[in-house]
């Protein structure tokens with residue numbers, strides 16, 4: 001989940017959706033979430049099945065946003081739910097054990113509540129305000145990552161406004177991975193964008209010599 005692509009057809013700017021995703025995967029994306037807000041259930045399932053076939057040879061897991069029905073119908077590797085979606089206690093009974101379950105945390109209370117759950121990752125949402133999703137709560141900011149790192153046992157993702165300019169700082173503050181829409185889907189080259197973000201993540205992880213507080217004294 002280090003470099004996690006959340007898809008958005010509109011963010012692909014008229015280019016073929018499957019081409020954008022495949023370029024991103026070739027560039028190094030490690031997980032893909034199909035996020036569809038306007039499709040019928042059948043159309044969502046058809047798109048998910050096609051995407052699963054595309055991803056299989058690359059061994060990149062497919063995550064379905066919001067819908068357990070779609071996730072089951074396409075035999076997805078995992079599901080992502082937010083605070084207004086199916087609650088974890090219900091999801092864990094509906095979704096086969098061993099698959100990926102990701103949850104968004106919008107507040108410190110959400111992070112604390114998730115401590116009791118067996119989930120695959122927690123996504124701090126949003127890290128920064130973003131035009132890609134307007135109905136969000138208050139942004140976590142970089143300080144929020146270090147707080148969550150100290151208070152959560154789960155792998156931590158950050159989402160919202162991530163780009164080549166702030167990925168290093170997010171990782172140095174404690175994020176295990178980043179999730180993006182526009183930085184990849186809307187890039188002139190989704191391949192190059194993914195490659196660059198992946199390199200920044202790898203370099204930030206291998207090059208940590210100072211604790212984040214020392215690198216960023218104001219955080």
Ligand SMILES: Cc1ncc(COP(=O)(O)OP(=O)(O)O)c(N)n1
Pocket residue numbers: 004006033035065066080081082083084085102103104123125133157159179
């Ligand atoms: C990886 C990841 N993190 C957060 C979200 C947001 O989920 P949610 O709050 O349920 O909002 P919608 O995406 O459903 O609009 C996400 N999708 N993926």
Ligand SMILES: Cc1ncsc1CCOP(=O)(O)O
Pocket residue numbers: 006125126127130131132133136159160161162179180181182183
């Ligand atoms: C789906 C989602 N959840 C929180 S912010 C967001 C959108 C992220 O998009 P971008 O990477 O373009 O800021």
Ligand SMILES: [Mg+2]
Pocket residue numbers: 065066080081082083085
């Ligand atoms: Mg949701």
